[in-house]
Amino acid sequence: MYDVAIIGAGVIGGMIARELSFYNLKICILEKENDVAMGATKANSAIVHAGFDAKEGTLKARLNVKGSKMMPEIAKALGVKYINNGSLVVGFNEEDEKTLQGLLERGNSNGVEGLKVLKREEILEIEPNIGKNVTCALFAPTGAIICPYDLAVSAIGNAMDNGTELKCNFGVESIERKNEYYVIKSEKEEICARYVVNAAGLYSDGIAKLAGDDSFNVHPRRGEYVLLDKECGDIISHTIFVTPSKMGKGILVSPTVDGNLLLGPTAVDGEDKSDKSTTSEFFASIFGIAERSVFGIPKNKTITSFCGLRSVGSTGDFIINTPKEGFVNVAGIESPGLSASPAIAEYVRDILKESGLRLEKNENAVMTRKSMHVFREASVEEKNRMIKESPSYGRIVCRCEGVTEGEILDAIRRNPKATDLDGVKRRTRSQMGRCQGGFCSPYIIELLSRELNLPYEQITKFGGESYVATGKTKEIKK
């Protein structure tokens, strides 16, 4: 019997798990995929928003501003890369400037600090490559960038170090209320928990329905991105938004914490919750759109492109409530969900407490986690000490991103353990460089196979049927 079962191992489920793991509770996270951070968490804009977008008085506004204030400290505790690079919302005419003025006022009343509307000359001083027709911009000094899957992996790792269990490939099929607890079943397994937190992202409406709550729906809003080579990472230093429209914050241009340049996302409402395909229309238009905000983005430096699905709830605000005793929805967490995640975790903790969950501090719990970038960021002396202790740190496996065998082994061995190629990728940055795993993936498969004690051909790219090899050579039968 668990005290709390959290459904969904994205950044929201992960941050809630981490928060609850500081108390004497038996917790498990149920994830339908083969790894954590597989939904919206792995494919979004990677921004910590200052908090001027959301309408005053909404949960979005409140939790965004609070969460973004909490983020630096949490990122530090978890060793997650966070850069307070500031953001600019650019405008192209007087009407935009009016909208920006409105955003500034909204930001002020939301409690965002330091907002300022800049004229073109002032923008040029801090961002010389700004688009040629940009006339004004809302500057938010508290805007920041972070790696969202790094945050989710690290938060879940932290929770697991405190005793939280993670069950991957656990697709919830039924939720049944018994006297004082819930029985949650997957195809193969069942668990019991006194409290359930529904952080299932796009699928949270379905999960709520399984528990008897059909008060909301969630639909996917597709967002396509391209990621450019690190050579382009320093074209700009701030995150550049355009003046927002009804469909969202528009196409942004942003450096990432790893030094790449990110362009996107589109915003197209869809129905298929599994359709993460990119479109040729996107490739045809993205550079032209981005060029309006930032001047001189090279068109031939694409490293990869992807599509993320935002979880758009039917209420317009985050849906965080208790429709049934002991059952908490944390749904419709679209932007600014990542920014709000630390505040959401505390908010959910308090809801659980109000619902009767006994919170008693776990004196042995840790709040920190050794960073996944320890080796990468160490001094030469420190690195040499580590190589001496563990020679695998001396061997570079991924040449493009300079990732060592030691770091890959860490990713496979530490909580939450990577069990597929993409899991290793998200934890180490291997396969994320220019060659996209062309050179290193055959060897990483070998490391996974050895560490997990699985045959080479059973290693997958991201679980399920995503096998990397279909069998041995000389084996194909007619």
Next chain:
Amino acid sequence: MTELVIIGGGPAGMSAAISAYENGITDILILERDDSLGGILRQCIHNGFGLHKFKEELTGPEYAYRYEKKVKELGISVKLNTMVLEITKDKRVIATNSDDGIFEIEAKSIILAMGCRERAKGALNIAGTRPAGVYSAGTAQKLVNVKGYMPGKEIVILGSGDIGLIMARRMTLEGAKVKAVCELMPYSSGLARNIEQCLNDFNIPLRLSHTVVELHGKERLTGVTIARVDEKRQPIKETYEFIPCDTLLLSCGLIPENELTKGIGAEISQITNGSVVDQNRETDIEGVFSCGNVLHVHDLVDYVSEEAEIAGKGAADYIKGIDKKTVRIPISTDGKIRYTVPQIITEQKDVTLYFRTSGLYRNVKINVYADGKLALSKKKQRIAPSEMESLKLNKNIFEGVSELRLELEELQ
């Protein structure tokens, strides 16, 4: 201080080392990132290597072994499993391996021989899903030939580069079905002999002016949509065709791996993606040489070895203090000729100029102009981007000249 440090122990690095040794330099160190010498040849188990160099048909590993044996006989030092992290302008090489940790070597001269990598799928902007089953041809080659695993059973190949063609045959021999090789251009970028021996001999269709426009399948690839392209290389909607397959191999070009070169600050050609070099393959950083596929992508390893010999001798002369630089003659091209190597002449001696064209041409003249005056002209029946051409320039051409230009003249 080490006299000569060579970055990379593939065919270029080994040949350069042997050449430098034969030209009187014995204090040589080869740094190789893999666990043995040979570079990409180790996974090229097909034959056809060494026809020019040894007048024999060798497999890749056999070709590499000839050089490896020689390197060992000469007692040239090699550090394996060693990755170079950085090279500074004053020729300090910073590298790492499990035994030495991160270490630094001061070099009198450096030869860059890091090879190239394949253009990755991300750079191709193919729409659709992101399933398993999409590999660059070289990755698939490694899986099959070195690791002994099949990347899939029903294959489509995008790009008709040589590795793609070789893999079409290889996968067929291993029992897989290669359904099509699509090539964006109206001509193949692979060698004519590979089209014949790897596709035609196995009845594998080569679809020229075709590309892959969409990937299908959520976990593993289930198929690709291909399309014919118009003259502007844009897919034509009416020609969309779905081909069921579980694997897509990409053979869409090779890119010299010049991250280290950029770090030193050496000038990089926007066309070759390699350094700008003189006739000795010396970069604009004194004492730093470049050869093989890191300099420009070659079609035959024999040419790689040959070029590396030039760089090896150049480095040896540099270390010995022999300086014959008397001129500085840049070589420009007309665009039909995409590039030349070398791009600059600094010494008055006979030079073989290597070049590639940007398109397929028949019945042409290659004209060399010295300060605007025609100095040399050579007729060619057929000239293709996939096959590197060469031209011997007599040292007299350089006499009193300040610039050279190569032009391609189409004859009626």
